[in-house]
Amino acid sequence: MAQYMLLLHQLPATNAQLPPGTMTEVVQRYYEWAEAMRQKGKLVGGEKLAVGRVRHIRMRDGKPLSSDGPYAEAKDVVGGYFVIEAKDDAEADAIARDCPHLWNATNWVELRPIDLMTAAEAPKRAAG
Amino acid sequence: MAQYMLILHQVPNQNLDLPREKMLEVTKRYMVWADGLRAKGQIAGGERLSDGGVRLVKVKDGKPVVSDGPYAELKDVVGGYFVIEAKDQAEAEAIAKDCPHVAIAAANWIEIRPIVSMAEMRAQAAAS
Numbered sequence: 152m153a154q155y156m157l158l159l160h161q162l163p164a165t166n167a168q169l170p171p172g173t174m175t176e177v178v179q180r181y182y183e184w185a186e187a188m189r190q191k192g193k194l195v196g197g198e199k200l201a202v203g204r205v206r207h208i209r210m211r212d213g214k215p216l217s218s219d220g221p222y223a224e225a226k227d228v229v230g231g232y233f234v235i236e237a238k239d240d241a242e243a244d245a246i247a248r249d250c251p252h253l254w255n256a257t258n259w260v261e262l263r264p265i266d267l268m269t270a271a272e273a274p275k276r277a278a279g
Numbered sequence: 280m281a282q283y284m285l286i287l288h289q290v291p292n293q294n295l296d297l298p299r300e301k302m303l304e305v306t307k308r309y310m311v312w313a314d315g316l317r318a319k320g321q322i323a324g325g326e327r328l329s330d331g332g333v334r335l336v337k338v339k340d341g342k343p344v345v346s347d348g349p350y351a352e353l354k355d356v357v358g359g360y361f362v363i364e365a366k367d368q369a370e371a372e373a374i375a376k377d378c379p380h381v382a383i384a385a386a387n388w389i390e391i392r393p394i395v396s397m398a399e400m401r402a403q404a405a406a407s
Contacts, residue, residue, distance in 0.1 A: 201392060204392075209381065210382065215377075215382075229390075234326075247334065247336045247345070253337075259337040259338070260335070261335055266327040
């Protein structure tokens with residue numbers, strides 16, 4: 152088994168204009184999908200990221216500097232993520248296609264194989 | 280304590296040109312930093328994402344369509360992430376500023392995102 156990250160891309164204000172009833176229904180679809188994946192042992196983690204309070208850290212003149220973004224001006228933002236387990240790229244593809252994040256035409260999913268740092272470290276830790 | 284995601288941005292394939300020894304040294308800096316946070320109970324997760332094997336899933340005519348990118352043509356990609364625990368935004372920022380990701384390459388930057396706990400949202404939905 153290998154791990155893959157699904158980065159859930161969307162427009163910055165995609166959920167802001169939704170009526171509360173639709174919002175609840177959309178959230179419910181994510182929950183149900185995540186729960187079904189968990190029961191199959193395919194879900195490692197996942198969270199929704201807040202729409203506000205985004206901070207960017209960059210080096211300026213040799214020092215790390217933080218700023219507010221831009222976030223709302225961005226054409227594309229990450230709204231959340233899932234980390235899944237799949238036996239190969241084909242299975243990961245199939246899982247990503249089935250992800251409820253694709254509920255509207257502007258949302259999209261970036262599927263990324265994970266280089267397991269923790270797995271690479273495990274033998275060293277066991278030996279130490 | 281609240282959770283924050285640090286999204287590690289960089290230019291695509293920036294590590295491919297590094298000599299192997301330099302690459303190992305850079306990787307070690309991330310690991311030492313993560314171990315320091317782990318010892319303080321302030322790290323919930325984090326992984327490096329592979330440069331290759333990127334797949335994008337978008338909706339076309341109501342159906343999910345998978346493609347290979349473009350990835351190398353992008354100006355900015357996500358190279359990895361950490362999920363940290365901090366008591367507030369100020370502490371999360373201090374931790375991000377100390378992350379080796381911003382120091383090792385001028386084009387690198389970190390996006391700090393407060394996490395909306397799915398478990399908490401779920402409990403609230405059940406209570407209402």
